[in-house]
Amino acid sequence: SDSHFPVPVSPSQFEYSLHYPHFYPSEETNETDVGISSAAKTQPKIQFADVGCGFGGLLVSLSTLFPDTLMIGMEIRDKVSEYVKERILALRVANPGQYQNISVVRTNSMKYIPNYFEKAQLLKMFFLFPDPHFKEKNHRRRVISMHLLDEYAYTLQVGGTIYTITDVEELGIWMKSCLEEHPLFEAVPREELEVDPVVKLLTSATEEGQKVARNGGQTYQAVYRRIAAPLVE
Ligand code: SAM
Numbered sequence: 399s400d401s402h403f404p405v406p407v408s409p410s411q412f413e414y415s416l417h418y419p420h421f422y423p424s425e426e427t428n429e430t431d432v433g434i435s436s437a438a439k440t441q442p443k444i445q446f447a448d449v450g451c452g453f454g455g456l457l458v459s460l461s462t463l464f465p466d467t468l469m470i471g472m473e474i475r476d477k478v479s480e481y482v483k484e485r486i487l488a489l490r491v492a493n494p495g496q497y498q499n500i501s502v503v504r505t506n507s508m509k510y511i512p513n514y515f516e517k518a519q520l521l522k523m524f525f526l527f528p529d530p531h532f533k534e535k536n537h538r539r540r541v542i543s544m545h546l547l548d549e550y551a552y553t554l555q556v557g558g559t560i561y562t563i564t565d566v567e568e569l570g571i572w573m574k575s576c577l578e579e580h581p582l583f584e585a586v587p588r589e590e591l592e593v594d595p596v597v598k599l600l601t602s603a604t605e606e607g608q609k610v611a612r613n614g615g616q617t618y619q620a621v622y623r624r625i626a627a628p629l630v631e
Contacts, residue, residue, distance in 0.1 A: 402476075403504045409516045414441070418468055420498035444468045444514070445521040447553075449507045449541060450528050452605055454482035457500040458489065459603035463595060464499070467521075470514070471502040479504035508541060511549050518555045522596070525573070527606035530566040542573045544580060551582040554624040559586065563600045563619040565610045570618025583622040591621055 406412045415422035421442055446464070448456050451471030460469055473479040482502040489497040503514070528541045537543070542562060550560060560583065562573045577583045591597050601607040601617055610617060 405505060405510050405513050407513065409512075409514055409519070412444075412514060414443075414468075417470070417501035417503075418442075418498060420495075421468065442466075442468050443516075443519055444470050445519070446470070446524070447472060447511075447515070447520055447522075448524040448526070449511075450474070450525065451482060451502060452478060452527075454485055454500075454502065455604045455608070456524060456526060456599060457482070457502070458485070458497070459599050460596070461489075461497050461500045463599075465496070467499060469500045471500070472505050472507045472514075473502060474504065474506050476504055508539070508546065511553055515553045517552055518558075520554050521558045523550055523554060523558070523560045524600075525560070525562045526600060526604050527564055527610070528562075528569070530564070530569045532568070537572075540569070540572065542576050544576055547576055547580045547583065551580070551624055556624055556626045558624045560622050560624070561596065561600060561619070562621070563607070563617055565606075565615045565617050567616075567618060570620070574618070574620040577620055577622040582625060582627060584625050586621045586623050594621075597621065 415424065445467050446460060446469040448454075448460075448469065448471045451457060451473050454471055457469055457471050460467075471479075471482055473482060479502050486497055486500055486502065505514070525541055529539075531537060531539045554560065560577070562577070564570045564573065578585070586594075597619075600619060601611055607617070
């Protein structure tokens with residue numbers, strides 16, 4: 399249950415130095431910075447979140463594409479999140495200086511997004527091949543819903559992007575219609591999707607995407623942008 403994993407009480411309590419030691423060197427080890435208070439140093443924040451990251455394939459691909467951007471995978475299954483953690487540590491050892499910008503937390507993203515990210519902190523959120531929850535009474539357990547989109551809109555900067563993809567047609571239609579109806583999101587135009595290097599990774603980088611591609615399955619994607627709230631007179 400949730401009581402088995404720690405959740406930061408607020409985003410400021412998230413332990414950046416544990417997850418990204420290369421970006422948050424400790425005072426003792428960083429001799430060149432002696433005399434500069436830690437508050438004066440740049441303190442990068444997480445900007446990409448892969449929600450329900452599974453085995454972490456997307457993070458690994460994004461890491462080298464955006465080496466200066468901090469990213470986090472959120473995964474509810476203990477063993478899977480442990481696997482991702484080990485995978486990242488092994489990559490860091492094998493490739494010195496690389497893969498320092500990615501990490502993972504075991505958490506329930508449907509409950510704790512606001513504990514991890516401040517208002518307008520994120521640039522990109524990913525929901526790749528989420529669990530479908532077919533039954534009507536289980537739709538409230540879907541990771542995209544009108545209520546959860548309010549939270550994601552809060553967390554994303556204006557101009558930030560939400561990427562969704564699934565091989566389940568019904569879920570694809572559901573995710574797209576939620577995003578379409580939500581007043582704080584608009585579809586990213588096709589021309590922009592074609593030149594966005596991240597879009598190609600939706601099917602090629604994740605373990606689930608690769609499985610679907612191997613089986614020749616169809617996918618349904620919806621990529622939407624966070625827009626400013628309409629002005630009310
Ligand atoms: N995105 C990955 C991919 O494309 O390969 C994994 C897809 S897998 C079908 C869905 C993942 O979401 C599972 O690993 C599952 O444990 C995770 N998940 C489901 N509900 C979650 C929640 N509330 N919070 C965090 N992760 C969740």
